[in-house]
Amino acid sequence: MGQARRSFSREYREEAARLVIETGRPIVQVAKELGVGEVSLGKWVKDYRAARGGDEAPLELSERARLRELEREARDLRLENEFLKKAAAYFARDHR
Numbered sequence: 001m002g003q004a005r006r007s008f009s010r011e012y013r014e015e016a017a018r019l020v021i022e023t024g025r026p027i028v029q030v031a032k033e034l035g036v037g038e039v040s041l042g043k044w045v046k047d048y049r050a051a052r053g054g055d056e057a058p059l060e061l062s063e064r065a066r067l068r069e070l071e072r073e074a075r076d077l078r079l080e081n082e083f084l085k086k087a088a089a090y091f092a093r094d095h096r
Contacts, residue, residue: 008036013044013048016030016041016044017041018048020045021048027041027045
């Protein structure tokens with residue numbers, strides 16, 4: 001049969017969410033280490049952030065500049081990838 005549904009205390013859920021946020025590790029990795037479901041841990045992290053909306057420090061000027069740079073790079077790579085897909089499709093066609 002199926003597994004019995006486990007319940008976790010509020011403190012445990014908050015500590016698990018804090019572990020994800022403070023260490024910056026992926027939810028998948030922390031969930032595996034703790035033996036909890038990824039979806040559950042994701043919800044705990046979302047709830048934790050919603051409850052403490054102002055806890056995260058605003059980005060510094062250098063961090064904002066780096067973020068803009070990375071967003072621009074991601075956009076450029078997406079455009080390049082789209083172009084390469086079109087080029088590959090063009091050359092893959094049978095030209096007679």
